[in-house]
Amino acid sequence: MSQSLPSSADFSKTPVTVLTGYLGAGKTTLLNRILTENHGKKYAVIINEFGEIGIDNELVVDADEEVFEMNNGCICCTVRGDLIRIIEGLFKRKDRFDAIVVETTGLADPGPVAQTFFVDDDVSRRARLDSIVTVVDARHLPARLKDSREAEEQIAFADVIVLNKTDLVSPAELAEVERRIRSVNRFAQIHHATRCDVALDKVLDRGAFDLNRILDLEPDFLKNNPAHGEAGHVHDDHCGHDHHHHDHGHDHGHHHNPAHGEAGHVHDEHCGHDHGDSIHDTTVKSVSLKLDTPVDSRKFDAWISELLATQGQDILRSKGILDFKGSDKRFVFQAVHMIKDGDFQRDWRSDEDRFSRLVFIGRELDRDALQKGFEGCRA
Amino acid sequence: MSTAQTAAPGAQIGFRAYLWQFKSGVVAVASAESAGHAGFGLGDGSIALRPFDNPEAETTRRLIAHPDATLLCLAAAPDGEGFVSGGDDGRLMLTTVSGEGQELATVPRKWIEQLAVSEGGIVYGAGKRVGLLNARGEPVATFDDHPSTVTGLAFNPKGKRFAVSHYGGVSLWWCKAETQPAKRLNWKSSHLTVTWSPDGKFVMTATQENEMHGWRLSDSADMRMSGYPNKPRSLSWSKDGRWLATSGAEVVVVWDCKGKGPMGTAPMELNRGAVVTAVAFHPRLGMVASGDVNGLIKLGRVNDETSIDMEQLGRSPVTALTWSRDGRYLIAGGEDGSAGILDFGE
Numbered sequence A: 001m002s003q004s005l006p007s008s009a010d011f012s013k014t015p016v017t018v019l020t021g022y023l024g025a026g027k028t029t030l031l032n033r034i035l036t037e038n039h040g041k042k043y044a045v046i047i048n049e050f051g052e053i054g055i056d057n058e059l060v061v062d063a064d065e066e067v068f069e070m071n072n073g074c075i076c077c078t079v080r081g082d083l084i085r086i087i088e089g090l091f092k093r094k095d096r097f098d099a100i101v102v103e104t105t106g107l108a109d110p111g112p113v114a115q116t117f118f119v120d121d122d123v124s125r126r127a128r129l130d131s132i133v134t135v136v137d138a139r140h141l142p143a144r145l146k147d148s149r150e151a152e153e154q155i156a157f158a159d160v161i162v163l164n165k166t167d168l169v170s171p172a173e174l175a176e177v178e179r180r181i182r183s184v185n186r187f188a189q190i191h192h193a194t195r196c197d198v199a200l201d202k203v204l205d206r207g208a209f210d211l212n213r214i215l216d217l218e219p220d221f222l223k224n225n226p227a228h229g230e231a232g233h234v235h236d237d238h239c240g241h242d243h244h245h246h247d248h249g250h251d252h253g254h255h256h257n258p259a260h261g262e263a264g265h266v267h268d269e270h271c272g273h274d275h276g277d278s279i280h281d282t283t284v285k286s287v288s289l290k291l292d293t294p295v296d297s298r299k300f301d302a303w304i305s306e307l308l309a310t311q312g313q314d315i316l317r318s319k320g321i322l323d324f325k326g327s328d329k330r331f332v333f334q335a336v337h338m339i340k341d342g343d344f345q346r347d348w349r350s351d352e353d354r355f356s357r358l359v360f361i362g363r364e365l366d367r368d369a370l371q372k373g374f375e376g377c378r379a
Numbered sequence B: 001m002s003t004a005q006t007a008a009p010g011a012q013i014g015f016r017a018y019l020w021q022f023k024s025g026v027v028a029v030a031s032a033e034s035a036g037h038a039g040f041g042l043g044d045g046s047i048a049l050r051p052f053d054n055p056e057a058e059t060t061r062r063l064i065a066h067p068d069a070t071l072l073c074l075a076a077a078p079d080g081e082g083f084v085s086g087g088d089d090g091r092l093m094l095t096t097v098s099g100e101g102q103e104l105a106t107v108p109r110k111w112i113e114q115l116a117v118s119e120g121g122i123v124y125g126a127g128k129r130v131g132l133l134n135a136r137g138e139p140v141a142t143f144d145d146h147p148s149t150v151t152g153l154a155f156n157p158k159g160k161r162f163a164v165s166h167y168g169g170v171s172l173w174w175c176k177a178e179t180q181p182a183k184r185l186n187w188k189s190s191h192l193t194v195t196w197s198p199d200g201k202f203v204m205t206a207t208q209e210n211e212m213h214g215w216r217l218s219d220s221a222d223m224r225m226s227g228y229p230n231k232p233r234s235l236s237w238s239k240d241g242r243w244l245a246t247s248g249a250e251v252v253v254v255w256d257c258k259g260k261g262p263m264g265t266a267p268m269e270l271n272r273g274a275v276v277t278a279v280a281f282h283p284r285l286g287m288v289a290s291g292d293v294n295g296l297i298k299l300g301r302v303n304d305e306t307s308i309d310m311e312q313l314g315r316s317p318v319t320a321l322t323w324s325r326d327g328r329y330l331i332a333g334g335e336d337g338s339a340g341i342l343d344f345g346e
């Protein structure tokens, strides 16, 4: 069942930052910096590991991570019942805080947290999800990705990744860790840190779930992606070589990688198919699709609705900008699992190329099938 | 004296309205009948008092029940001489109208969000735990066997049993037999509040999926009542247990619970307007007061299905609404701190 998200973020609503990551990655250090640094905001903190961490704040609420399925029976349409209750309770006295941080345990799936803000009317009336921030430990992440589905999901859901303890790894190891993160989530902003010393304005007030700011993420991504040929570079359709017309074969000239099925082919994350655990430890990956000619809005709506209804369990997050035929405005779109939202945004500028782009982060993503489906939406 | 015209020609309801504004939002209201005061439980942890015989009193007396904390629930004390309240400080307080405070229970680092009071006792919910106290506020027993946080509490009409809502359904406990297991009424959903009909026949809940769910206790038969655009959080019974008024729609949805129950019947719709956020059945007569998302108080009558606009309380959702036990006063509060007493006279 697909539900719609409330339209575009209202900035009079209280922003909520979700902070995820394993205990020991540096999450508590970052949380305490958010609470004590002078940024003029009072935070209410909803935490789950109270006993283990010292939090320096007036308004700390103990939560129990009560994940409830909605009654329609879909296992991915889950909400955090405790969050709904606590946020409602906090707003009985809203003069005590300006913003909320929700800390989750290392074992928590960020999906239900994010969905809570879209599914529950009483929550979305007052609060808006600002972004999901994941703190990872540069040294231990590779092991985490091997043994924990949650570690991978926390990276997959993240808008901002604080890659912490970079001083404890070599430059080569760091580049490798970053490549691994990118293979899961190509679109998050990655900030290197030692002792979580990331500037807080990179973490707070990101508006990552604001439809109007979806596009802003892309230039950041480009900046964050090391140059072609450098360590940590992730190939995507900005590289200038052909990834999105996958039908044309593996066109990675510079890789000298024979085509799929031919002798000597090396599987990598560009192949567009799932390589399984024997090759990658991670099962989540990102797919970016682009069309340069206008899209038919009805075809797109039918396709994306069907796609999310049938594969929404595996598609963790998706976002897009669409050039609909007959409209001068850009259409922006996002979804968390099956719960989607879309709205017309500003006019296309006369000096910019019109295009449509979709990004998916999820499991079992069949890039070729997605591309084919998207191509079918051409006007 | 302001007089409002009913939809039915000729009929008039006279009342006097006293309205004012608190700095903090109204979380809950209650009537300490024996002491002659209305109490307004505020987000800032205090209980504001208004005497029924002089609601216009210049200064509002404030009882600081939960210093530096948020009050989350409020009810009249069993003897009607004061108020019981729970807060996010994990404390259950008994505060008399004269200002004496007594801590009845404390649960470290938990919120006390749920409360129900009968003539014979008090139950409160904190996390998965329910505590039972006698009418004097002395602890009797605790009930811990709940699958998730307790979301609602309701005594049965005789005060001998109580219902606890939580994820997956409702648990029914006997006050005198804590060692017995609870009787479970199961329905896979997140249940948000619970109420027990005055005739003892039905237990009803509101769910996260914008539905009502109910059980007929004679045979544990399930009832499901849907069609709400919002969660039907506020539930109120007519005195005889025939009618159940509910919030959550642009009308007060009133279910007819005579006989086998309301499932499959079309409910009565009263007080049409904006989305209803609070309902309160008159304690004696067939009338339902409601407050909506825009702060408007309405009154509807069951026998001829007519409704009238009563008073604009504030500009925010009405969060709390109750009648004094004698039915003379309607006490109301809003999210923005708007508050009022409507006096219907003798």
Ligand SMILES: [Zn+2]
Pocket: A001, A074, A075, A076, A077, A312, A313, A337, A338
């Ligand atoms: Zn789903």
Ligand SMILES: [Zn+2]
Pocket: A228, A234, A235, A236, A239, A241
């Ligand atoms: Zn490349």
Ligand SMILES: [Zn+2]
Pocket: A260, A266, A267, A268, A271, A272, A273
């Ligand atoms: Zn391949």
